[in-house]
Amino acid sequence: MTAENRQMWAELDIDLKQHDTLLNALGPIYQDIYLSQQGRPEGMAFFDFVVGDIHGIRVHELRQHAKEGGKVVGTYCVFVPEELCWAAGAIPVGLCAGTQFSVPVAEEVLPRNTCALIKSSFGFKLGRTCPYVQTSHLIIGETTCDGKKKMFEILAERHPVHVMEVPHKKTALSRALWQGEVAGLKDVIEELTGNRITAANLAQATKRVNARRRALQRLYNLRKKRPVPISGKDALLVSQVSFYDDVDRNTQQINALCDELDKRVAAGEGVFPSDVPRILISGSPMAIPNWKLHHLIESAGAAVVCEESCIGTRNFSDLVPENGGGLDEQLTAIAGRYMKINCACFTPNEGRIEDIVRLAREYEADGVVHYNLQFCHTYANEAALVEKALEKAGIPLLRIETDYSDEDAGQLRTRIDAFLEVIGA
Amino acid sequence: MNSAGLDVGSRTVALVLYDGGVVDSAVVDTGIRPLERCRQLLAGKSYRRLVVTGYGRHLVAPVLGGDLVSEIGAYARGAGHLYPDCGTVIDIGGQDSKAIALDENSRVRRFEMNDRCAAGTGRFLEVMAATLELEIGELGGFALTASGSVTINSLCTVFAESEVVSLIARGEEASAIAQALHQAVATRVAVMVRRVGLKERVVFAGGAARNGCLKRLLGDKLGVDITVPGQPQLVGALGAALMAGNP
Numbered sequence: 001m002t003a004e005n006r007q008m009w010a011e012l013d014i015d016l017k018q019h020d021t022l023l024n025a026l027g028p029i030y031q032d033i034y035l036s037q038q039g040r041p042e043g044m045a046f047f048d049f050v051v052g053d054i055h056g057i058r059v060h061e062l063r064q065h066a067k068e069g070g071k072v073v074g075t076y077c078v079f080v081p082e083e084l085c086w087a088a089g090a091i092p093v094g095l096c097a098g099t100q101f102s103v104p105v106a107e108e109v110l111p112r113n114t115c116a117l118i119k120s121s122f123g124f125k126l127g128r129t130c131p132y133v134q135t136s137h138l139i140i141g142e143t144t145c146d147g148k149k150k151m152f153e154i155l156a157e158r159h160p161v162h163v164m165e166v167p168h169k170k171t172a173l174s175r176a177l178w179q180g181e182v183a184g185l186k187d188v189i190e191e192l193t194g195n196r197i198t199a200a201n202l203a204q205a206t207k208r209v210n211a212r213r214r215a216l217q218r219l220y221n222l223r224k225k226r227p228v229p230i231s232g233k234d235a236l237l238v239s240q241v242s243f244y245d246d247v248d249r250n251t252q253q254i255n256a257l258c259d260e261l262d263k264r265v266a267a268g269e270g271v272f273p274s275d276v277p278r279i280l281i282s283g284s285p286m287a288i289p290n291w292k293l294h295h296l297i298e299s300a301g302a303a304v305v306c307e308e309s310c311i312g313t314r315n316f317s318d319l320v321p322e323n324g325g326g327l328d329e330q331l332t333a334i335a336g337r338y339m340k341i342n343c344a345c346f347t348p349n350e351g352r353i354e355d356i357v358r359l360a361r362e363y364e365a366d367g368v369v370h371y372n373l374q375f376c377h378t379y380a381n382e383a384a385l386v387e388k389a390l391e392k393a394g395i396p397l398l399r400i401e402t403d404y405s406d407e408d409a410g411q412l413r414t415r416i417d418a419f420l421e422v423i424g425a
Numbered sequence: 426m427n428s429a430g431l432d433v434g435s436r437t438v439a440l441v442l443y444d445g446g447v448v449d450s451a452v453v454d455t456g457i458r459p460l461e462r463c464r465q466l467l468a469g470k471s472y473r474r475l476v477v478t479g480y481g482r483h484l485v486a487p488v489l490g491g492d493l494v495s496e497i498g499a500y501a502r503g504a505g506h507l508y509p510d511c512g513t514v515i516d517i518g519g520q521d522s523k524a525i526a527l528d529e530n531s532r533v534r535r536f537e538m539n540d541r542c543a544a545g546t547g548r549f550l551e552v553m554a555a556t557l558e559l560e561i562g563e564l565g566g567f568a569l570t571a572s573g574s575v576t577i578n579s580l581c582t583v584f585a586e587s588e589v590v591s592l593i594a595r596g597e598e599a600s601a602i603a604q605a606l607h608q609a610v611a612t613r614v615a616v617m618v619r620r621v622g623l624k625e626r627v628v629f630a631g632g633a634a635r636n637g638c639l640k641r642l643l644g645d646k647l648g649v650d651i652t653v654p655g656q657p658q659l660v661g662a663l664g665a666a667l668m669a670g671n672p
Contacts, residue, residue: 374540401540408540410435410480411521415538418497422533 005056008063012134019129022101023055026289033295037231039271041264043257047237050245051289058244059131065091066135071193074136076121077144078310078341079166081334083320084186086205086247088193094243095139096130097121098287100404109154115373116403117287118147125158132244133159138192140185142166144345145378162188168345175339182335199327206320206330208247213316215254216242220313222261223305224363227270228278229261232304233294239311240288272303277423280360282308282386283371283379290404293371293412300416306363308356309371314341344378352382353389360395367396367423369416374403396423429472430666431491432499432659433459433481436519436547437632439659440466443666450659455519460485476669478661480520494668496661497525497536503664504628505531507654512624515614515643515651516661517633519547522610524617526624537617545613547633549585553606556589557599565636568603577605585609604638611642618647628652630660 009016030051050058062072071090075082076097085092096102102123103116109126110119124130133139141152141163152163164181167174186197219238222229238257242250264270279302281293286309294304306312320337323329342352360368370386372379383399390397398419402408427448432439434455442449449470456462459481467475467489475491478499486493494502496516504514505527514525522545526534539545547561554564575597579585585606592602618627627649633639634657644651654660 411538411540413483414480414495414497414521415536417493417495418533418536421495421498422536 002056004060005053008060009055009131012059012063012131013128014131014134015128018127019055022099022129025101026051026054029289033291034233034237037233037271040234041230041257041260043253043260044234044237046253046256047234047241050241051237054288055131059135061246062091062093062132062135066137071138072136073189073192074133074139076117076139076148077142077166078315079142079144079338079343080140080164081182081185081338082247083202083205083209083334084182084189084197086208087197087202088189088195090189090193091246093132093136094287095121095132095136096124096287098240098290098404100406102127102129103404110151113375114147114151115145115284115375117285117373117376118145118151120287120404122151122155125155138162138188140164144343145376147375166343166345168347170339170346175335178339179332179335182331182338186331197327199325199330202327202330203322203324206322206334208251210319210322212242212247212251212254213319215251215258216316218258219254219261220306220316222258222265225265225270226278226364227268227272227274228303228305229264229270230257231271232279232281232298232307233291236286236291236294236304236307236311237288239307239315240286242315243288277302277366277420278305278364279303280306280308280356280363280365280368281312281371282356282359282368283383284373284376285310286371287311292402292404292406292409293369293400296409296412296416297369300413300420302366302416302420305365306359308352308359310341310343313355313359314343344382349382353385356386357389357393357395360390360393365395367398367419369419370397370399372399372401374401427470427472428666428670429467429470429475429491430499430662430664430669431463431466431475431477431479431485431489432496432661432665433463433477433479433485434496434519434632434661435480437658438462438466438479438481439662440470441659441662441666442470442472443663443670447659447663447666450656450662452656452658455481460488463489472669474669476665478665492669492672494665496521497523497533497538499661499664499668500630501525501527501531501533501664502667503660503662504630504654506663506667507660508626508628508652511626511628511652513618513621513627515618515627515629515634516631517545517547517610517614517629517639518631522546522614522617522631522633524614524621526621535621537620539613539617545610547631549610550606550633550636550639552586553589553603556586557603559603562635564603565607565638567600568607568638569600569641571598571600571604573598573601575601575605577602577609579609607636607638607642611639611646615643615646623647623649625649626652628654628660630654630657632658634658 106119106123
């Protein structure tokens with residue numbers, strides 16, 4: 001921790017003592033979960049570097065941007081159309097929400113029976129332990145669940161928040177509402193930045209964000225190979241970092257990593273033997289540094305090959321059409337793209353069920369682990385339909401409900417071991 | 426030559442030596458040094474191969490040179506060996522409870538296991554026995570003496586304890602409270618059994634299977650006769666020993 005970082009954190013009103021505890025804990029965890037892996041691609045060095053200075057260099061960049069008059073926009077969800085931020089010269093950044101560390105302080109305000117992601121994100125603001133939140137000028141929330149919706153009201157007492165209404169059906173009426181929300185966000189971002197969003201700068205921003213989506217698609221397509229050239233943990237980290245790194249640099253780094261993985265595939269090299277069980281994880285998102293489930297599964301001798309999740313396929317599967325056109329046309333195209341996300345907040349949500357079965361086949365998964373954060377009612381309930389569809393498709397399923405704490409690691413290990421025994425039998 | 430199965434549970438460690446039949450077995454408390462307990466148990470025993478199961482398997486197996494199997498696999502194998510017509514295994518151990526559906530070859534078809542807390546486990550009953558000033562071995566028999574009935578709504582160990590305290594304060598019969606606690610566990614476990622698909626014969630294993638009240642209530646809720654093996658806490662170790670002999 002350099003003196004320069006400490007100075008910056010102090011200026012950002014970070015609770016330095018708590019923050020030290022957090023960062024000191026992260027190093028050994030990262031060593032244990034990530035650096036101890038065998039046969040990692042060299043291209044992961046960049047991502048190791050990013051995590052190694054997780055609250056340093058990127059925050060410096062954002063602060064520099066702010067000093068030059070630019071704005072930083074915090075988000076928690078893949079529904080927020082980041083193109084609008086980049087177009088207006090603002091930098092969107094996915095905020096910290098993935099650790100037990102910030103949960104206890106959040107429970108001073110929020111009910112305990114709220115999902116860990118909501119508590120963790122809120123706790124970072126309340127406890128002043130996330131420099132990204134502190135750097136952001138505005139947080140864009142959304143209504144993908146009731147817990148978040150109400151949390152944003154309480155968060156708004158401490159930080160500027162704008163909440164987008166994500167509809168819960170995919171009808172014409174709902175689409176119209178969402179279209180209005182996207183147009184409304186354009187006004188909000190223009191007001192925040194003082195910059196106009198134009199057909200030209202929006203088309204440019206769309207190209208940049210699409211390029212990153214294509215890079216992630218490329219990475220995930222490489223995970224379909226046998227043997228798989230990259231561990232599930234490493235791929236998860238790449239996805240997680242894509243939420244807060246610079247979009248162009250991130251695209252470049254992912255593509256560089258993929259170039260290396262192409263060579264591995266051509267040489268028939270992988271990180272695990274060809275015959276290890278291949279697992280698709282589906283369900284709740286995994287915000288950094290939530291690596292718990294991937295670590296348990298891969299430590300038990302299986303490979304995670306895909307995430308049907310907001311941290312996985314839902315983040316990049318659909319591109320915004322780059323047909324140009326006027327501003328209104330582009331906003332319609334953006335709204336349309338985001339409405340394709342099959343989040344469990346929608347009813348019905350058959351698209352997600354179809355995605356899971358399709359992805360399990362595309363990635364040649366031997367089994368699906370359905371993951372839901374405890375108290376995440378939408379995913380927990382939808383699991384019953386997922387179970388039915390997978391049974392019909394003849395794909396084994398393990399349902400796991402957990403949170404960020406390690407209390408249940410023993411039970412989870414038993415269930416994962418038994419699931420792998422069943423798959424392998 | 427013997428094959429050995431070791432079930433390192435959260436509350437007890439069980440050992441079975443098998444050679445065409447059980448030639449030796451033991452059950453001891455896990456204590457705070459499970460590895461030491463296992464070493465003591467195995468001292469002087471001769472066996473060709475060891476398979477370790479149970480919550481402590483990842484701790485013990487690398488040190489003692491055994492192979493690993495999950496409790497779910499081990500209980501299925503053990504119960505299927507004892508009762509070839511077994512369709513469903515219920516295992517209630519110290520800190521988890523499981524329902525396992527077997528296929529016609531006694532292999533695991535599906536399973537359910539409790540989530541991240543002690544609700545519906547042997548540990549839950551232990552805490553409640555202490556609240557009622559009873560030994561865990563007395564709890565089931567005591568519950569069966571109840572004349573009236575009350576209801577416990579919460580299965581969370583913490584909340585249920587305060588519920589028990591208020592029932593005591595209301596002057597409710599202690600045996601009826603004990604029975605209500607068993608009802609709560611049985612309800613929870615019966616749901617798991619229905620989720621994996623109830624198929625007879627239902628074999629109830631694990632330490633909590635020695636609790637007669639739990640056996641009766643589970644039978645009532647599922648509408649079937651429940652089979653409890655002679656030494657239900659040895660079923661996992663037996664399954665492991667069988668795997669050691671014939672993987």
